[in-house]
Amino acid sequence: MSPRILLKSHRTELVEKNSRFIGIGCISQSLNEFKLHKETIETEYADSNHVAFAYRILENSTPQTRFYDAGEPSGTAGKPILMHIEGNELLNVTLFVVRYFGGIKLGAGGLVKAYGNTARQLIQEASWADYIVYREIWLNLPYSEQNRLEYLAKKHAIDILERRFSETVLCLIRIAEPELEPLKSRLPNTWIFTAVKVE
Structure with missing residues (x-):
């Protein structure tokens, strides 16, 4: 399974022995974005008993995780x-579960089940997409090959970000990582990859 990202925020609700559990999924592409969501949700649900959460956020190419029992x-x-x-395998997401106590204690096992079921229900209902890593690559090619680059750009969903003209054409392209090797195999030897960086 490849990592997945949340397409839009989603909310769900579950009731367990009179306690209301509200699940909220938020796109969190940075720790700062997580903090903003946390402040908003804690304010919105200030009258709740608990606002638990967990996140998994890609920071400097490494997933950062944290959970809070509230x-x-x-x-x-x-x-x-x-x-x-x-x-x-979710990335760049925070799941909050808000609890309004219903008067009946659930015990440790019941709490694990209720919070877990709320998260599971939220994940099942929300809209997700595969997380794709993009690369930016400089290509050095002859002027006569520009039309071919345009053709390959359409075929491989390549974005041409920048062009510099001198004796040759230097192009900065953005391409999904899975498309990179198929593209390289189709390029003529006269094209030169001069730099690659991970976005």
Whole structure:
């Protein structure tokens, strides 16, 4: 399974022994974005008993994870949320689960189940897409090959970001990583890859 990202925010609700659990999925492409979502949700649900969360955010090409139990017994709220995030290979997402206590204690096992089920339901209902890594590459090609580059750009979903003209044409392109090797195999020897960087 390839990593997946949330396409748009989503909310869901679950009731367990009179306690209301509200699941909220937010796109979080940075820790700062997570903090903004956290402030907004804590303000919106200021009257709730608990606002637990877990996130998995790509920072400097490395997934950063964190969970928070929000006053529930250790490992019973945020951890089951994180387990569903990791088990589904989700990236750049925060899942919040808000709890309104319904008067009946659930016990540690019941809490793990309720928070986990809310996260699972949210993941099942929300819209997801595969996470694709893009690369930016400089291509050096003869003037006579520009039409061929245009053709390959359409065929391989390449964005031509910049062109510099001198004795040859230097083009900065952006391409999905899975398309890179098929593209290289189709390029003439007169084209030169001069630099590659991960976005």
